[in-house]
Amino acid sequence: MTATTFSPPPAKVYYEVVHHLPGRVRLRIPRLQYDDRYGRQLQALFVQEESVQQIRLNLAAASLIIRYHPEAHHPLHRFGQLIQAAADEHLPPLAGMLPIDKLVYSPWNASDFIEKMALPTLALAIVALLPVQTPFYPAIVATVIVAVALPTFQEALENLEHRHLNVTQLESLWTILHTLQGEYLAPVLAAFMNRLGEALRDMTAQGGEKQVFDPLDQQRTYWVERGGTRQNVSVGELQVGDRVIVAAGSAVPVDGTVLWGSAVIQRQFLTGESDLLPCEPGQTVLASSLVVRGQICVVAQAVGEETQVGKTLQLARQAPQLDTRIQNYAEEISNQAILPAMGVAAIVYGATLDAHRAIAPLQLDFGSGIGIAIPTAILAALTHAPHVGVYFRNGRALELLSRVNVIVFDKTGTLTEVKGTIVGVNLLKPGLSEQTLLYWLATVEQSINHPFALAILEYAAERGIEGGTYSDWVYEPGKGVAATVEGQDILVGTPQLMRDRQVPIDLDELRTHEGVLWNRSLVCVACNRELVALVFYSNPVRSEAASVIAALQQRHIECYMVTGDHHEVANAVGYATGFRPGQIYTNMLPEDKVALLEKFKNGGEKVVAYVGEGFNDTAAMAYADISITLSDGSDAARQTADLILMNNRLEGLVQAIALSQEVMHIINQNIALVVIPNVSVVLAGVFLSLHPVIAVLISNGATLLAELNSLRILTDYRPVKIERKCSRSRSQAGVLDIPWKKRPRRSFDHFGSQLSSQSLSNSHLPSEP
Known part of the structure; x- marks a missing residue:
């Protein structure tokens, strides 16, 4: 040391x-x-x-x-x-x-199994096969028993030094007393079966080691200055020396030095450091650092597997984190039963003077069995999860998802496709050309991974327009972006952003605009504090969204939709996907979504999940009991999420819930399989003088049976079938063209005083740029 x-x-x-x-x-x-x-x-x-x-x-x-x-x-x-x-x-x-x-960790393999089981197997063979007539037979088998039980003895003594009682003291006392009585086979058989159970658990863990969350999507693209030109390059194609531009909501994809710009970053994924840190030119940043605010250009010094996070991920192929409340609770109860078991043993001996019967209560050890069977079930589920298209960050997320009864969906990019379509541009300033407008938009939106940004870049590219350079770039999640382009102060975002920046805007006129009436998402564009254009875009509803919402409702899970978009678009999407009017909340800023989740939690009575994919969803995701995102979600969402839908389709959510509920059903079976036989052999030992070898076979055999029951997930579980349900539509022109103006208009964003008055004062306008 x-x-x-x-x-x-x-x-x-x-x-x-x-x-x-x-x-x-x-x-x-x-x-x-x-x-x-x-x-x-x-x-x-x-x-x-x-x-x-x-x-x-x-x-x-x-x-x-x-x-x-x-x-x-x-x-x-x-x-x-x-x-x-x-x-x-x-x-x-x-x-x-x-x-x-x-961080070096050698994966579990066959040699580990042989090494783990060698001593217990040899000890069992010696005690079972060595003739009793062998000279010094008691001394030989006693030595064998001490050798195989030595780790248990050591742990028991060290726990006693810290005045902590756990099951190792019972196991040690039980082993010593049986050995002194001449019952040599029972202690060795118990040690063998315990070690076999642990080996099975480790084998299951090995199967899940390859599924490790990567905070950097290798297909995500970044704007890169390379060879004097600006290119859009995927993470997997980045090279040393590239100047990578990283904006708010994105993770730094390389290890390098900041060339220009300023930002606030968070390094929680790699270092566990959750503090917000300033980032200025000349500072070194590491891959996976999340840019929370601002924008920076990083000169790449290491890329891919050569980055610190890349090296760490290569070494992190290890068993998932398994601690769950149900396992901890079972272990706590088992530990609390230690003193009563010793007391019962003393009482039985005092009443019967039969040492054999008195030792029986010391075998009360369902905690060890549960401590093996429950992790095996969780490990098996985490190993099998990628086969149904999902990734669980840990066993705790799996357990929580099985109890979820409220799921809140973000609209844009979650219920709708990530890729939007520009459907209209309305120029409000005389003399402003669409080409100039698109140049401004492509310039300020080029670093943002948001449906509107992706749509406007594609729309501009189709017309041969590329973005230029800018300065003083500021992104406000849920509202929009501001920057200076060739001396012009450009503002792109929601009507609320326009009002915050003192841009004159007539809300009543916007409410009657044809684009709004036809359920289009609205983005305002201002130049030098003057509203100069309106841009309308549409996101098609995901083809699987209606089927998923119906499947969740059949499982008696309450589903809600939240969005920063205006009333007409939200209700059109809600109608298409099967939400009822009271389940739709519009004009929601990030802080409003948090307030809504707090209302749904109802003081902890309900388990609430949030499904989102954007940077503006991360606050709500962090506040939810369990957070869920798509594989194509933003870097911020992927680093926050407890569950990632790897196939980038919402059906994975139904599969994950079904898998988690099946696992918890198996865990409850395992608890019964372990506890009932364990208690039964103790009672049989006290009242029927059950032979200790038979008691070991029953209690430890029940643990192995519970482990095999856990492994059913790997062999027998199949994905659930989701009934296909088409999105509802009333118009041949598209889902978002539903003529809601023919129906009585209602607003569903008023749910109580917990929402800010600011979000409630504009009940029909803001979108999510």
């Missing part, structure tokens, strides 16, 4: 050893759930230890998993010192980029 001196921490940090094998330990540290600085310090201290090979931090579950050299001297004692030392407020900041050599 590296000798390091630390200042005494101000307060003791509580932790517990959840699971321990030679070379691997999982610790639960409650402080990780609320103290980000502590987590970073802890991470940095552990990677400095020579004995530590790899660590994995799961802040949501307050869990730390450590792989270390098995020959390390008293590792848990040393780890305990580090846990306490990380709490020292006087310790200088240590956390930064994790050294790559500390």
Whole structure:
């Protein structure tokens, strides 16, 4: 171990050893759930230890998993010192980029299985086959038992040193007493079956190691200055030396140095650092850093797998994070049963003077069985999820999705196609040509991945118009963009943005505009604080949207649609996809969506999911119980999401919910499979003097049966069938041409005082540029 001196921490940090094998330990540290600085310090201290090979931090579950050299001297004692030392407020900041050599992880393979099972198998063979007449037979088998049970003994002692009771103390006491009684086969058989269960769990984990979330979509394109020209290049085609332009809502795709521009970035994906940091020329930035505000040009110094995030992803093919509330709850109950089990054992011995019957309560260990069976089920589901077109970030997301009862959909790019179509341009200023207008629009929108931006760039390109250069570029999510183009102050966005920037605008006139009446999304264009044009665009509804909404409603899940678009467009899309009038909320800014989610949560009584794909959806996604995005969603949405629909189609949401509910059904079966036999053998041992070998076969066999039940997900589960339902339409001209003006007009964006008065004062206009 590296000798390091630390200042005494101000307060003791509580932790517990959840699971321990030679070379691997999982610790639960409650402080990780609320103290980000502590987590970073802890991470940095552990990677400095020579004995530590790899660590994995799961802040949501307050869990730390450590792989270390098995020959390390008293590792848990040393780890305990580090846990306490990380709490020292006087310790200088240590956390930064994790050294790559500390992230090395060797995937589980056949040799791991052989190594894991070699000793238990040899011990079982010796005890079962060695003749009783062999000289020194008791000493030989006792030595074998101590060897195979040594990790359990060590963990039990270390837990006692920290005054923590868990199931290892029961297992150790049970093993020692049976050995002293001459019951040699039962302890060895129990150790063998426990190790076999853990091996099956690890085999399942290996199957899921290849599914690792990549924060950078290799097909996403960026504007690049290369060879004196500006080109639109995908992430996979970027080269060292490229000058990559990155705008708000996008992730930096390369490691490099900022050449020009200024921005605020977040580095949470790679470093776990959630703080917002300023970014100026000359500063080094890393791939996957999210630009929250502003725009920068980065000179690429490393691309693809040579970036820090690329190297990390190559080494991160490891078991997903599995901690779930149901597993933690079961383990807690099991630990709470330890003292009562010991008390019952003492009472039985006092009443019967039968040591054999008295030992039976010490076998009450359903916590270990659940601790093996539940992760196996979660691992199997995470492994199988890509086969139904979805990616779960962790087991916690899987568990939450199974209980979801409210799903809120963003409209633009989620229920509608990402690619929009420009359907009309209305010039309001005499002398302004459409060519000049499109040049302004292509220039200011060229760095934004939004349906309107993509549509206007395509519309301009078809007319031979390319964007130019700009300065003072500012993007306001949910409202629009402002920039200076050749000395002209250009503003493109919602009517609300125009009003915020003191651009005179007649809302009553806009409400009666033909484009609005025909359900077109509206974007305003201003030049030097004068409204000069209106642009109308349309997004076709996704072909699968109506089928998905119907399938979710059949599962008794409440579905709602939110949008920053105006009333007519929202209701046209809602009608096409099967939303009822009261389920549609219009004119929503990002903060309004958060307020709506808070209303739906109803103090935690409901589990609320949010489905979005844009940068302006990230606030709502972060606030929802579970956040969902499409594979083509913005970088911000992909980094925020708990669930990614890999096929870029909404059917994946139905498949994910069905899979999660099936997994939870299997988990409940497994709990029954483990608990009932375990309690039964204890009762049988007390009242019927059940032989310990039979008790081990029943209780541990039930655990293995539960594991095999978990693996049904990999072999028997099939995607659910979704009944095809066509989008409803009343017009041959297209879904968004539904003549809603013939029906009584109602507004559905008033749902209570939690929304800002600003969003309610313009109930028919803002769109999502």
